């Protein structure tokens with residue numbers, strides 16, 4: 037996991053080569069990386085979809101998922117961190133801890149994933165190992181444990197000083213692909229620094245591990261075995277993060293990284309218990325263990341449509357053993373599923389297997405109703421494992437088929453792509469009849485439309501990207517009454533409700549409903565209808581039709597009629613009362629704000645800042661980083677369309693930027709007016 041371009045794919049390609057999975061190294065910039073198998077990935081040199089593979093090192097099986105760094109594909113990181121037991125955070129030794137590294141680090145925190153750090157690109161001009169280590173402290177608030185020091189830097193980078201073994205590891209020029217390295221005595225000019233850092237290493241581990249602390253207090257130098265065991269315990273407890281370095285591109289430092297993965301990251305059996313809950317009872321905790329003889333349980337984390345095979349469902353098996361031809365239950369949806377075939381995946385290649393056991397990551401064919409985040413379990417012992425969080429999409433575009441013939445293909449394409457990607461959504465705009473697709477950013481939607489064209493042969497016209505605005509209210513309104521009554525049309529036409537509507541408060545973008553009606557003034561069976569009606573109304577806000585969020589509805593009172601009331605009548609009353617209340621509650625429009633970080637040569641700093649100000653940006657911070665200036669700003673997403681091209685032309689291609697969603701904020705009144713007028717077709 038890492039910020040874009042830190043070198044995740046390049047490092048993974050070396051791993052596949054050294055572990056003997058591939059007989060040659062595929063380079064990202066040549067469009068030849070195994071893990072970036074999708075056409076769009078090879079053309080652009082970026083990872084878009086997380087690819088899974090499996091290799092063996094020191095008699096251990098390692099499942100690897102190479103994740104994308106671009107923020108538009110954050111859902112890929114989310115699902116991968118959910119099913120992996122450990123992670124390698126890759127950093128660019130020049131840029132250090134970049135914004136997206138920070139984001140993925142927090143995601144890993146959320147899932148409690150132990151991790152080690154790899155400071156890559158030590159060969160680049162401006163590489164600074166210790167600055168990166170300092171940033172791991174200042175930006176991530178983590179405890180880095182330096183277990184290697186770089187031996188040389190930039191063009192002179194030769195290898196690493198291993199502080200656990202107290203040896204130098206040097207990659208000689210003869211092994212051009214870095215297959216071989218020599219273990220030598222630490223050179224004299226590095227001896228003192230190595231001793232100093234070795235002391236720091238032991239001190240840091242001792243502070244985080246009682247057993248090592250005992251030895252430390254006795255003044256006994258730990259053996260290599262004792263030290264490795266202590267680092268392992270502290271890493272598994274997420275108390276610290278071992279830090280290594282190297283240059284994947286120049287083939288140095290990758291084998292010791294593999295050694296560290298085996299030595300310090302958890303095997304499934306190191307995890308005391310995988311927690312889930314009983315079907316239909318979220319309070320009742322059920323535990324599963326990485327034991328092939330326990331009842332089967334697995335989490336579906338990814339769906340892929342294969343043109344030839346149909347739907348492939350990627351699963352992580354937590355307990356038990358899965359065999360082809362057996363039946364399992366999707367315990368979230370309550371549906372039986374039959375396991376057609378089981379495949380070990382190597383990026384887009386697959387190898388058929390007859391069974392797979394706890395700890396494995398495999399793809400299965402034949403599942404019909406399972407979607408991302410669902411649990412599959414032994415029908416006799418169902419369990420629901422914790423699912424994952426998916427971010428809400430922030431932009432959308434209208435899409436329409438070019439010809440009538442494309443209409444059906446478009447629907448199929450959208451359906452398949454939405455199955456694969458939970459951050460891609462589709463809605464039909466009832467008023468205009470348009471199909472609107474929603475995603476995480478311009479690049480995300482561009483890739484999706486491109487995939488529709490290539491994989492599904494759909495020709496479509498795509499509108500301009502629009503921001504996913506929201507609406508909320510600023511004021512509480514009380515006792516808003518609505519009576520739904522129709523004289524004609526028979527029974528079931530009477531309902532009267534009285535509601536309060538209030539804001540949930542800053543940062544809460546949910547919806548809540550509470551019922552205060554007592555004494556049978558409204559029969560209990562009608563209450564959920566009022567809630568459903570209000571929720572339906574909240575989907576289309578009163579100002580410009582954007583979803584209304586951060587509101588609480590309280591049903592205070594109402595009346596019903598013995599003969600003329602129905603669920604439908606109460607739903608309509610709930611919906612109308614909500615709309616009426618929202619109109620009186622000072623509704624406002626919210627827009628997504630992006631945290632933008634621009635790295636630019638000093639000469640262009642004035643232009644970059646001026647441009648950000650012109651985009652309604654608020655500059656938050658400025659700092660120096662190796663001959664460049666780094667500017668952090670908060671900018672409305674609506675002003676950031678096309679920024680990539682504008683920045684390039686303003687700085688002659690010498691500045692780079694990244695941005696990620698920060699929060700929703702109120703749109704200034706002048707702009708809100710324009711948005712409302714546009715939505716009303718004025």
Ligand SMILES: Nc1nc2c(ncn2[C@@H]2O[C@H](COP(=O)(O)OP(=O)(O)OP(=O)(O)O)[C@@H](O)[C@H]2O)c(=O)[nH]1
Nearest residue numbers: 040041042043044045046082083105157283284285
């Ligand atoms: N100089 C140098 N370049 C490197 C090194 N590792 C990777 N690169 C280059 O950096 C670029 C990005 O590398 P990738 O491996 O695609 O980075 P990534 O983190 O997988 O990128 P995304 O998946 O798109 O986020 C490529 O052009 C690599 O050749 C390194 O150690 N040194």
